[in-house]
Amino acid sequence: MPIAIPVNSQITDAVTQSNVKVIAEGPAMAMGSIFQTMAHSTSVLYENAVSSSQQQNTMSQAASNQGVMQIYSLDTTATASATEKVAQGGVADNLTSLLSVMNAFSNQ
Numbered sequence: 001m002p003i004a005i006p007v008n009s010q011i012t013d014a015v016t017q018s019n020v021k022v023i024a025e026g027p028a029m030a031m032g033s034i035f036q037t038m039a040h041s042t043s044v045l046y047e048n049a050v051s052s053s054q055q056q057n058t059m060s061q062a063a064s065n066q067g068v069m070q071i072y073s074l075d076t077t078a079t080a081s082a083t084e085k086v087a088q089g090g091v092a093d094n095l096t097s098l099l100s101v102m103n104a105f106s107n108q
Contacts, residue, residue: 071079
């Protein structure tokens with residue numbers, strides 16, 4: 001069994017105070033760490049949003065460029081003919097369907 005050696009009371013007070021200080025600062029340090037983690041997570045969120053926006057802008061510019069290239073590569077007469085066919089296709093069917101729906105509602 002070890003022999004008890006008397007220790008100066010100032011030394012025991014200093015050790016006790018330092019232990020109490022560490023224990024007392026624990027919650028504040030934990031909250032500081034949580035706040036720092038939240039700030040970092042938020043900044044990563046905004047970085048990802050900016051990156052996504054930049055990529056979407058690049059893709060829209062590329063799509064617009066492809067559309068312009070296709071418009072300039074087509075023959076004007078063929079384009080006009082195809083546009084007219086698309087514009088006229090199904091107009092009568094659409095109007096007939098609309099008329100039948102309107103009649104169904106007016107009969108009720």
